[in-house]
Amino acid sequence: MTALGSDPAPEPADGSWTGAARRLLERRLPLNHLLPSRQPFFVGSWVYVFGVVAITALIWVVGSGVVLAFFGPGWWHVSSIGRFVNSIHFWAVQLLFFFVVLHLWGQYFMASWRDGRAKTWLVGVVVFVAALVTGFTGYISQQNLDAQWIAINAKDGINATGAGAFFNVLDFGQMYGIHVMLLPIIVTTLVVLHVLQVRLRGVVRPIEEPAVAAGRKPPEAGA
Template sequence: MAAASNVEKETPADSKSWTLRLRQAIDRHLPMDHLLPDRQPYYVGSWVYVFGVVTIAALVWVVISGVALSFMGPQWWHYSRLGRFVNSLHFWSVQLFFIFMVLHLWGQYFMAGWRHGRAATWMIGVVIFAVSILTAFTGYLSQQNFDAQFIAVNAKDAMNSAGVGAFFNVLNFGQMYGLHVMLLPIGVTILVVLHIVMVRTRGVVKPIDPEGSSRSHGEASDFVGTKGGAQP
């Protein structure tokens, strides 16, 4: 106990310890009551946010099935019954991912989801969409079938005309496969995690009030379960 008290005395609040400053910064910018809240505003129940959650769920299945495919290889997903099933699971998970992501983006656009200092959250969502398109494109090129060959042969002219053919060679299976299973999925996952953290810390945007109410965002009556609060 004496040793612990001595350590506390030697570590004042303005300590130069980088670990202490890092912990204080995390506590200041990422408070746990925001990251893991016990109540939410009633408008979180909107379908727009449900679409976002379904997008994340689809991404989880995309990653799980993609890891299995990358370990087993093209022979497995083309000729094995289980491999074809996992390949189909991966494909349809991607379709659901894009469908619900687009619905979520449209909903946020018409709700002006960038209001009240949430422009960065909105822009990260847009970047996720753009990177996901590139990830899906490299996925089509990695199928190792005639479909992938046809897409690659036709896409190379577009890449060459854009001046990126020397760096992004769609006919190079190794490059496309490496981008698809490593670099791009990691980028999408990091951006999604960052997007979720920003949504948690800043909260979801309040619906546009057509009556021009002056009620501030996030007051007690906005939350589900509070006395006199609105219910979903």
């Protein structure tokens, strides 16, 4: 992007970093893109709903996870309310991956990375990988037979890469801390970034539509 001074800014630059940051955000992410009330008419398929449902499942995952984290890792094994909250966490995770994968299929067959949206796709894949690691550390944090065996079974794959020297799946404290603190922050931040990327550019136009308006080149990745 060009330097701030060369852009038509809504107000004159005053040398303030804060002002420059505000102008950058206003220019890059105007509110009518963040919260549009109209969409191109081709946005009319259930396939567009998968991503929204995945986000709502994530909200349920995080919400139930906050309750589980608050009462501590042993609570849900001995409390019926705790077991219910854990069940919400468990099924919300199932729903999350169910719709994340459907979203991935849908976006793939729409080739949604076209017309300068490759980075959106890339961040989406990173979200998926981060969610896998979050799920994995969550399964290890369960404190039950499943957790014991998953840790024992998974250690060899992680050790083979050398990561076992600093990422010890047999260390409950380390896995639990990473699961309840670090990874939720990473996943949530990346999802917010992903949504901002989508809103910034808007949804991609249908395939084989010569996007010749204003001399745009035919759809290609990257840009």
